[in-house]
Amino acid sequence: MDGKTRVCGIIANPVEHSMSPLLQNLYAKRTGVNLAYVPYKVKEENLEQAVEGAYALNILGLNVTVPHKQTVMKYLKEIDETAADIGAVNTLVRMDGGYKGYNTDVPGLLRSVREEGIVLKDRACILIGAGGAGKAAAYMMAKEGASVIYLLNRSQEKAKALTDWVNKLVGRDVVKPLPLGDHGKIPDGKYFTVQSTSVGMHPNVGVAPIEDPAFYQKVGEAVDVIYTPAKTRFMEHVEAAGGRAINGLNMLLYQGVISYELWNPGVKVDEETITEARTTIEERLAASRKAAAWKGNLILIGFMGAGKTCVGEAYAKKHGLTMVDTDYLIREEAGTSISDIFAERGEEAFRQMETELLKKLVANRENKSERMILSVGGGLPLRKENRELLKKLGRVVYLRVTADTVLKRLKGDTTRPLLQGSDVRENVETLIEKRNPIYEESSHQSLEVDGIDIPEVVKAIEKLEKETPVYDGKQ
Template sequence: MKEIKGTTKLCGLVGNPVEHSISPLIHNNLSKLKDIDMVYTTFRVEDEDVDSAIKGAYALGIVGLNVTVPHKQRVMESLVAIDPLAKAIGAVNTLVRDEKGFKGYNTDILGLERELMDEGLSIKNKTCIILGAGGAAGAITFLCASREAKKVFVINRSLDKANSIKEAVNAHFNSDIVEVLGLDEYERIEDNDCLCIQCTSVGLYPNVEDVIISDDAFYKKLSAGVDIIYNPYRTRFMKLCNKAGKKAYNGLKMLLYQGVCAYELWTDTKISASECQKIYTKMRAHMAGNIILIGFMGSGKSTFGKWIAKHKDMEFIDTDDYIESKENMSINEIFETKGEEYFRELETSVVKELQAKLTNCVISVGGGLVVKPENQKLLANMGKVVYLETPKCELIKRLSSSNNRPLLKDVNLSDRIDELMEKREEIYKKAATVKVDTANRDFEDMYKDIINS
């Protein structure tokens, strides 16, 4: 737990709702990486309280704020200055402390542009479809026009809001690049390789089955889809894109990069690509919500994992059991008939398979699975990796009667444990998000170490 002092700086997120946000994860981990004494939290603010909240935040000495739905436009009335780009877009998502109040910026488009670059998606000469007409939709429409899109269609229920975006962007660029369509008018789009960006809150958790357009024919017009929602990790919009054979991406990287831009404005620092990747890995793990138990054979991964699953309403999966079920033979039989190298490749393929489909699970992995660097990276993206640290004397006690461990066959148990631990212990520690000492502790106490890390 970070020590909060009288000199600790404060930033935060203003919106409604904000409880679901993972922005605190981004900014508090950035401060940890950069060794900056600053904390970030969330502030739920009602529509009628936006002005008083912003002025109060300035009076309290808050360094900076992010602004999310539904306040990205309303907040502009409470600012002493607005960056020209944000003014042209007509929406603000970042506030930076100035001499007499806050100055507004828009880092949404910078975040999305960087995500598109990461995924190899280009706007230039592309027909772009924007679903929605809120603050994010306005910013992204502006981005598409500024990056030489062939045409931009804004599709929305309310044509008035969509037309406001159209008029602002077309006037700014002195063109007719933006056209407005109703939800049932997408057939007027002639191209069949459009880049579609879903900018509404439709489909946001807990309403995960909602989607703004459900017609399969719409998705056949796309080359790729990007949903700025990141919770759930795979939205129904993304599933419909995939069903039509199109690639789909969520808004997690956009959230990361717009947050990084805001953080750099508040702290006058630069965040490196490697630091961004570290934060993104934490974000991926957080969204998955899995607990991955690693450690030496006999450390109690399966027993503790089943206890967590039972008492914390999670599913339990043991990778060794999963492999035995897929191969229809025991681990011993796999080692004897196909060899250890074959088994290690099986482990990697299983981790890849589980990564793609598991959330809110406790996963116990084989003792040797973590040794492979590729597996370490996969596990880091799946959830919180927990190393169960167990004394050698306890391992000997638990393993002395075991006859189903191929690496312990026909060897001196104590010597074999020493040999394997010498190879693996530092790997376990490096791969772990949190280390849990299992010696003489009950499961509830051990679980607290995980949730408090």
């Protein structure tokens, strides 16, 4: 670096885990450009000052990601047509008087598709998911002249909103929304398909948004926007049916390359450099997965109302992981509600289902070294076998609450039999007292969570992880 070095960077919150500095500095080195790329952690309330300050400091350009991709648009001098259409910006390029905003997600996805020799003009397409990535994919397919786009999504409200937006934008009824379960209504053919949901993303691997083999007979070529794992369950289904599938790594790479080339007009990142970047990302992802596996799973147990799900979700969001719930997994497997399982098969059958689920999760950990955040049903640790299986899965933390907290948090809940009747407090107090020793036996550590908000509980768990590592079920 010297007095002529230009500076670019990324603004986000959090930003510590971004791989953009690694890649963008590689591009600068390989193309011979005197440029340095650095990460900037910017809180939402400081975004306007950050953009103004970057311009004042003569910063050449910035990438923008969560949670600023929409808000930053208010502080820009100009906005590119694609970014304006999408309603999100991920790249800022310096110009006279401020920055111009671009969205490179769409051209990044398009470039990855074109690199595979896929032509979308007059092509029949399927899109799974109506979130942010789905919006970019729908826009790309419609703009490239797709003949029809069948949009499969769980929420029909979100699907309709995306359908109306795309069809109005391109001036034709190209998008046809369908509930996810109605994929069988799509006419036979060989469609170009984009899987844009997070289903199947590490660590919650081994699942796909659609499991029906008949659906995949309709898929010719497919893109899964997920890039970890390298081959998702969705991709495996596509290939098993004779189709061709690629993951989202090239999309990630190309959107960064396009940003770099916007900052440096006339400079092109060659294929050799992109290959090196791809290898670098794959190595970094493999190292991250290994580190996560060594750190171990996090299992949260405790009485109903202890906050297991809320804490698990907050921890997972903070660390970029996926949380799963044992009751949810059992409902999905059984195809019915927990209350119906109790009513039709009895409690013992339900407890056996919990045990079988734990055995599968333990086997999955041993075979794939995958980390997960797991929230456990309140009665699951009652079986001795389950208590032993829990500790094989990883660190077990017992969230302790009093009856007062349980009654306060679950006031008005009519779905739990224990909370019905005239002796609710006595029932709760008796059961907590009975289960406390079992929860203690089941766990490596316990935390008192009465009167403590969720972020503080997450911090307390992080402190436990730092001070007392748990490896292979042992401290």
